[in-house]
Amino acid sequence: MAGEKILIVDDEKSMCQYLSIMLKKEGYQVKTSNSGKKAVSEVSDSNFDVVITDIKMEGMDGIGVLTEVKKIDPTLPVVIMTAYASQKTAISALNNGAFYYLIKRAKNEEIKMVIRNALDMHRVKSENTFLKKQLRKKDNSKEIIGKSDEIQGVFNLVDKVADTDSTIMISGESGTGKELVAKAIHYRSGRSNQSFVSINCGALPESLLESELFGHVKGSFTGAIKDKNGLFKVACGGTFFLDEVGETSPAIQVKLLRVLQEREIIPVGGTTPIKVNVRLIAATNADLELAVKENKFRTDLYYRLNVIPIVIPPLRDRRDDIGLLVDHFLKAASEASGRQKTVAKEAMELLECYDWPGNVRELENIIERAVILGDGDEITTIGLPDKIRNHSHQRRQIIMEKAQMTLEELEKEYLISVLEATGWQKKKASSILGINASTLYRKIQRYKLSPEKLKQHA
Ligand SMILES: Nc1ncnc2c1ncn2[C@@H]1O[C@H](COP(=O)(O)OP(=O)(O)OP(=O)(O)O)[C@@H](O)[C@H]1O
Ligand SMILES: [Mg+2]
Numbered sequence: 001m002a003g004e005k006i007l008i009v010d011d012e013k014s015m016c017q018y019l020s021i022m023l024k025k026e027g028y029q030v031k032t033s034n035s036g037k038k039a040v041s042e043v044s045d046s047n048f049d050v051v052i053t054d055i056k057m058e059g060m061d062g063i064g065v066l067t068e069v070k071k072i073d074p075t076l077p078v079v080i081m082t083a084y085a086s087q088k089t090a091i092s093a094l095n096n097g098a099f100y101y102l103i104k105r106a107k108n109e110e111i112k113m114v115i116r117n118a119l120d121m122h123r124v125k126s127e128n129t130f131l132k133k134q135l136r137k138k139d140n141s142k143e144i145i146g147k148s149d150e151i152q153g154v155f156n157l158v159d160k161v162a163d164t165d166s167t168i169m170i171s172g173e174s175g176t177g178k179e180l181v182a183k184a185i186h187y188r189s190g191r192s193n194q195s196f197v198s199i200n201c202g203a204l205p206e207s208l209l210e211s212e213l214f215g216h217v218k219g220s221f222t223g224a225i226k227d228k229n230g231l232f233k234v235a236c237g238g239t240f241f242l243d244e245v246g247e248t249s250p251a252i253q254v255k256l257l258r259v260l261q262e263r264e265i266i267p268v269g270g271t272t273p274i275k276v277n278v279r280l281i282a283a284t285n286a287d288l289e290l291a292v293k294e295n296k297f298r299t300d301l302y303y304r305l306n307v308i309p310i311v312i313p314p315l316r317d318r319r320d321d322i323g324l325l326v327d328h329f330l331k332a333a334s335e336a337s338g339r340q341k342t343v344a345k346e347a348m349e350l351l352e353c354y355d356w357p358g359n360v361r362e363l364e365n366i367i368e369r370a371v372i373l374g375d376g377d378e379i380t381t382i383g384l385p386d387k388i389r390n391h392s393h394q395r396r397q398i399i400m401e402k403a404q405m406t407l408e409e410l411e412k413e414y415l416i417s418v419l420e421a422t423g424w425q426k427k428k429a430s431s432i433l434g435i436n437a438s439t440l441y442r443k444i445q446r447y448k449l450s451p452e453k454l455k456q457h458a
Pocket of ligand 2: 178179243
């Protein structure tokens with residue numbers, strides 16, 4: 001990539017010119033500066049990709065420039081040049097964070113190669129910082145949507161526990177937002193600038209999971225060709241999200257207990273414990289309490305993990321959230337696809353009475369699908385999958401049947417109470433009930449009511 005900006009610092013004008021001509025020919029933008037002090041202010045004023053500085057200068061020397069530049073931008077590579085090779089100055093330059101150490105008489109090819117490498121490293125570092133920021137922004141901007149009491153309760157808990165180091169156990173069916181809540185806690189905590197590392201304990205076979213979590217030492221098993229850091233070490237200073245913790249084997253459960261009790265890990269095949277500083281958040285979609293009763297999950301580990309339980313109810317138990325979530329996913333899908341859509345009233349009714357076995361994730365997928373596949377500006381019932389249309393039909397019937405039964409039962413109860421209160425005087429009863437005598441008579445027949453029968457029942 002041409003056009004990268006290089007700053008050359010040397011109080012010897014001819015050297016500046018020489019390097020400048022050579023590097024401009026390579027397609028770089030070059031600036032020169034003949035004092036250390038000026039060079040530092042250049043660096044703070046504009047964006048350079050590499051700095052080359054002479055070591056021996058009047059006033060601020062090369063090491064001084066290096067130190068000041070690193071204060072302004074620690075990722076900016078600085079190459080130090082000297083007239084004579086001296087091991088002592090070379091070491092001191094490298095110790096102070098110089099990228100490389102060049103002798104002024106070095107061949108042009110060597111100088112160009114060092115500059116090329118320094119630029120590559122700077123680019124990779126900047127990309128890395130950029131990507132990390134992007135990722136943080138993306139994760140961080142994911143809001144937890146919902147107005148139901150249930151979700152408000154979850155919000156409150158997240159706020160209360162975020163800035164502590166307490167271990168948290170999130171439980172909820174698949175797709176209810178366990179990982180979303182775990183990330184919300186991380187990004188609201190003092191650890192938010194460190195990593196959020198997550199692993200799905202159900203997705204890996206036991207031996208692999210163990211070495212992923214705790215690392216291993218070289219030679220501890222076939223294929224362990226060198227030492228490997230476990231994720232607990234990688235997550236140091238940050239938050240560790242243990243997804244599907246109920247899927248772990250007894251051996252791993254013992255090791256996890258050690259992490260929680262001693263705050264240390266022992267790599268597979270190792271003997272020396274390593275201290276770890278992580279905040280643990282575990283998640284499960286299984287009934288862990290039941291697993292404990294059935295001796296499938298260690299009781300002691302359960303209590304260590306379950307310090308602060310957060311339960312996310314299934315979407316069907318907080319239907320108030322469906323409307324807001326639909327709007328939210330509609331907006332996201334519209335932005336991503338460039339198609340603005342709304343949801344028709346009947347379609348919305350279907351969405352509100354569906355049972356959502358896949359919870360919020362299922363809703364998100366269905367909206368995205370409807371936005372992409374549907375024609376027109378509106379998502380209608382036709383744009384929804386069969387399972388949602390059929391489900392709603394069945395549900396409506398059940399509700400109607402139930403409603404009818406209750407109404408009839410209510411009427412029967414009411415009739416009986418009035419008839420008993422009037423001692424079965426039909427005329428008096430019908431006037432209290434506000435119906436005429438023949439209607440009352442028909443109803444008595446229909447419900448097969450008689451004083452004798454009721455006494456038998458009583
Ligand atoms: N309340 C919510 N507001 C906005 N988006 C949500 C909400 N709950 C879940 N989601 C979204 O639904 C999807 C599923 O959430 P997440 O992965 O956190 O669920 P999970 O409980 O971890 O599921 P699983 O058990 O399958 O791993 C994600 O895209 C998430 O952003
Ligand atoms: Mg998950």
